[in-house]
Amino acid sequence: MLVKHFPGETIGIIGSSMASALLAQEAGRLGYRVASLVLQEQNPVRQFCNWQTICPVYDETALRHFAGRVDVVVAETGLLSHQDYKILAAITDLTLSDDLMAITTDRLIEKVFLDSQRCLVTPFSMVTSLKDIKEAVEYIGFPCVLKTTQRHLPQSSDHVILYSEEDYERAERKVEESTCILEAWIPTEKKASLTLVRNERGEMLLYPVFEVIGSGELHLKQVRYPANISSMVEAEMRRVAQVIGQALDLIGSLTLEFFITSAGVVYINEASVGLSSEAIFTLGSMSMSHFEATCRALVGLPLPDLLPRGRAAIALPLVDLNYDEVMTQYxxxxxxxxxxxxxxxxxxxxxxxxxxxxxxxxxxCERQIELSRLTHHPK
Structure with a gap:
């Protein structure tokens, strides 16, 4: 049953990323109390929450204690297992349906769901042994990518790329740790992503398609919109996002990552349910940020029409910038x-x-960055 949450109630946020901090900030601005569950004392969420619990691990005891003190809860993707979500849902309001819980935590279920919606996904196969890998390679071919199915497991983001049979030894070690999914490697000309937010009324905000530039951890990357793609490709991405958002009966946020080939073929690489750190570019550049929209969707508020405040935006990580020049521009x-x-x-x-x-x-945007010397690091 759908639950409305009114100002003064408590939104529980599990995780300590910048995205969680921004969600906490928006929740407070809308009149809600904010509770936070994290693993480390030093985190950006703390300055925006009413109270915070620090635990050594997200185990059943910590989750039950936290859920019993909040009115609605949201967790960062990749932190919790399907069983963890079940524990939360039994105690407090969790806007994820059973299907969304499964898709959020399991890459294989995510791929099967996307395939069932007639969305173009990379060829894939579940593998539990080296024998399975060898059989899957027969039709997937080299190169291919081996991923852990469960997102909450340690090193779940450490994928193994198989270029030839010489990589079987590394693949065997990974598949011995947990069930995996083997995916074909798609030669792509570009990667682009799209974030959408939907509430229980079916109102949906589709944000502009964006690109993540750089490598390494997210906080060392920059995000740019609009993505340099054709109008036909963008239209297809938006169509797919609407289909998936409706099919999932989504309440909250969903970010889709697409692979685009040189021929203009669009594959869905990933459907990530939950807060999107990459959507930080929506701050200031859109009439409503992704973080405010997500908060509104979680508590049952309406979503207004989305209007751009700028034709383009580049989000730059502060760690890469000249602090003095940033303060001057501020x-x-x-x-x-x-x-x-x-x-x-x-x-x-x-x-x-x-x-x-x-x-x-x-x-x-690039010219403004150059003139302001934001990226100039003095020796």
Missing amino acids: MMRTDWHFAFFNPRGHSVEDMQGYVIVIGDSIKH
Whole structure:
């Protein structure tokens, strides 16, 4: 049964990323109390929550204690198992249906669901042994990618790429740890993503298609919109997102990552249910950020029409920027957006966050970055 949550009630957030901190900030602004469950004392969420519990591990005891003190709960993707979500759902309001719980935690179920919706996904196979891998390679071929099916397991993001039979030894070690999924490697010209938010009324916000530039951890990457793709490809991505959002009966946020080939063929690589750290570019560049929209969807508020405030935006991680120049722009700019976090115990200048540069085009944004010397690091 759908539950409405009114200001003064408590939203429980599990996780300590910048996305969780932004959700906590928006929840407080909308009049809700915020509770936080994290593993480490130093985290960006703490400055925006009413109370925070620090636990050594997200076990049943910690989850039950936390769920019993909040009115609705949301968790970052990859932290909890399907059973963990079941524990939360039995105690408090969890906006994830049984299908969404399964898709959120299991890559294989996610692929099967997307395939059932007649969405184009990379060829895949479940594998539990080296024998399974060898049989799957017969029709998937080399190169291919071996992934752990359960997202909450340690090293679940450490994928193994198989280029030839010489990689079987590494693959065998991984498949011995847990059940895996073997996926074909698709030669792609570009990767692009799209985030949508939907509430229980069926109202849906589709944010612009964006690209993540760079490598390594997310906080070392920059996010750009609009993505440099054709209008036909973008239209297909938006169509697929609407189909999946409706089919899942989604309440909350969903981010889809697409592979685009040189021939314009669009594959769905991943459907991530939950907060999107990449959607930080929506701060200031859209009439409603992804984080406010997600909060509104979770508590049952309406979603207004989405309007762009800028034709383009580049979100830059603060860790890559010249701090003094960032502060200069912060004191001058009304057209950019700044998302700053100063976790407890850090010095004043030891901040985390992003600078969102907004302009008429990507080139205009790049020119502003160059002129402001944001990325200039003095020796």
